[in-house]
Amino acid sequence: xxxxxxxxxxxxxxxxxxxxxxxxxxxxKDAVSVEAVSPPSGEDRxxxxxxxxxxxxxSWGENNTVHKAEVAGPYPNEDxxxxxxxxxxxxKPSGQRITxxxxxLFTVKNGKITREEFFYTGG
Amino acid sequence: xxxxxxxxxxxxxxxxxxxxxxxxxxxxKDAVSVEAVSPPSGEDRxxxxxxxxxxxxxSWGENNTVHKAEVAGPYPNEDxxxxxxxxxxxxKPSGQRITxxxxxLFTVKNGKITREEFFYTGG
Numbered sequence: 001x002x003x004x005x006x007x008x009x010x011x012x013x014x015x016x017x018x019x020x021x022x023x024x025x026x027x028x029k030d031a032v033s034v035e036a037v038s039p040p041s042g043e044d045r046x047x048x049x050x051x052x053x054x055x056x057x058x059s060w061g062e063n064n065t066v067h068k069a070e071v072a073g074p075y076p077n078e079d080x081x082x083x084x085x086x087x088x089x090x091x092k093p094s095g096q097r098i099t100x101x102x103x104x105l106f107t108v109k110n111g112k113i114t115r116e117e118f119f120y121t122g123g
Numbered sequence: 124x125x126x127x128x129x130x131x132x133x134x135x136x137x138x139x140x141x142x143x144x145x146x147x148x149x150x151x152k153d154a155v156s157v158e159a160v161s162p163p164s165g166e167d168r169x170x171x172x173x174x175x176x177x178x179x180x181x182s183w184g185e186n187n188t189v190h191k192a193e194v195a196g197p198y199p200n201e202d203x204x205x206x207x208x209x210x211x212x213x214x215k216p217s218g219q220r221i222t223x224x225x226x227x228l229f230t231v232k233n234g235k236i237t238r239e240e241f242f243y244t245g246g
Binding site for chain 2: 035073103119
């Protein structure tokens, strides 16, 4: 798959809320996930390997209720693509409803996502 | 200046349409500008050095009428920040009115922007 194919599938799956399927289908097993800042939950800023990224996604899903998700893109440039996310969520532990407004930057090698980096203003 | 200071000044100046002032104030003299694809005008995809970036901006300004500009961000992550641009423009040579929807990714070193990369779907 080309980077654009991967990018379009990524956005399509995210728009359907199939984020776990993204990981199964599109990610390299050694992929790395980098947050802008360390999460308030005390987790690491960087998750290395697909198992760690899956765990991060699972934990996020358990801790947040998504009311509305907007996913815009992809915005490609050679072997990378950007995606914009605007999520209206309630954080379950705190009960706080917030808007999560982020840019994701994805690097593709040999048809698989090897790196995802999220850009946002830290709490 | 921190990366966040540079990022906030960049977005503030862009929102005021002061893009040339951005270059004077915030860019390193050896900064590099990378487009997603080669421009239809036949210019290089990569402009190296502030003089070349200034020339690119000047040429773009001469060839496009901006009806509306939306600039969202900045979205920081360590020494980089992302910005989203949605421009409603008319290309003067073709007379075509289009929406330019892009993500810019900026790298900051020693308080100056050393690299800008634009992500979008090529014509």
